[in-house]
Amino acid sequence: MDARVVGIPEVDGTERVAVVIDVMRAFTTAAWAFHRGADKIVLAADQDEALAIKAGHPGWLALKDGAPVSGFDLVNSPGLLRDADLAGRTVIQRTTAGTVGALAVVEATLALCASFVVAGATARVLRNAGADAVTFVATGEDGRAAEDLACAEYLDRLLAGERPDPGPYVHRAGNSPAAHALRAGRRRGAHPTDVGLCLEVDRFDFAMKVGLEEDLAVVRPLRTGPGAVSAAHRAR
Numbered sequence: 001m002d003a004r005v006v007g008i009p010e011v012d013g014t015e016r017v018a019v020v021i022d023v024m025r026a027f028t029t030a031a032w033a034f035h036r037g038a039d040k041i042v043l044a045a046d047q048d049e050a051l052a053i054k055a056g057h058p059g060w061l062a063l064k065d066g067a068p069v070s071g072f073d074l075v076n077s078p079g080l081l082r083d084a085d086l087a088g089r090t091v092i093q094r095t096t097a098g099t100v101g102a103l104a105v106v107e108a109t110l111a112l113c114a115s116f117v118v119a120g121a122t123a124r125v126l127r128n129a130g131a132d133a134v135t136f137v138a139t140g141e142d143g144r145a146a147e148d149l150a151c152a153e154y155l156d157r158l159l160a161g162e163r164p165d166p167g168p169y170v171h172r173a174g175n176s177p178a179a180h181a182l183r184a185g186r187r188r189g190a191h192p193t194d195v196g197l198c199l200e201v202d203r204f205d206f207a208m209k210v211g212l213e214e215d216l217a218v219v220r221p222l223r224t225g226p227g228a229v230s231a232a233h234r235a236r
């Protein structure tokens, strides 16, 4: 499978199969939200849109990164989400990079949101889809975030049918500027366990597919059992 790695500025709308990567922390957080029972995640382009979607959908929860803002219920932190009861809830997610990247490719034939915690499942969905080319969108630092690039390279090796030792990739991510900033407490809306939780390879057995539903960008978990990716998703 041909693979290319781009930053958000290079996304041009021609991507047919795209994997949007945000290890720290949007798509680790999203995976934890599904693990804690969330039904779906709706992506918002900015804070105002997140609050407008919430106003139109009583009971939906708004999540953002950074400092708290009135009207938001949850924080883009896996450590702060790991004990939340989200059973059956819809979460509206707005972050600095990950959700921006996912919105940029939401109309692709197949668009997945990925991080280390769903790496194996993401690779299985891509292989099942039979795609011949994939674009990895490393969302952090306009495509230079070490943790996202390490995850992209790990996924690429999985797609090649290899069984790489995740250690070196996790080590690179754990020594990234984003990891250091989180550990040093330089990020608002964080928890001391965030970095460790972002580095748990294959913590979950589902992938996360994003697509348009009634003009909203909706992320849903995609179980990777036999036949999990229907012909409709095949990106040949």
Ligand SMILES: O=C(O)[C@H](CS(=O)(=O)O)OP(=O)(O)O
Residues within 6 Å of the ligand: 022, 024, 025, 026, 027, 065, 066, 076, 095, 096, 097, 098, 099, 140, 178, 187, 188
């Ligand atoms: O929430 C995050 O980890 C980052 C923003 S920052 O690094 O905390 O300032 O956003 P994301 O879109 O999850 O990379």
Ligand SMILES: [Mg+2]
Residues within 6 Å of the ligand: 022, 023, 024, 025, 026, 097, 098, 139, 140, 178
């Ligand atoms: Mg990030």
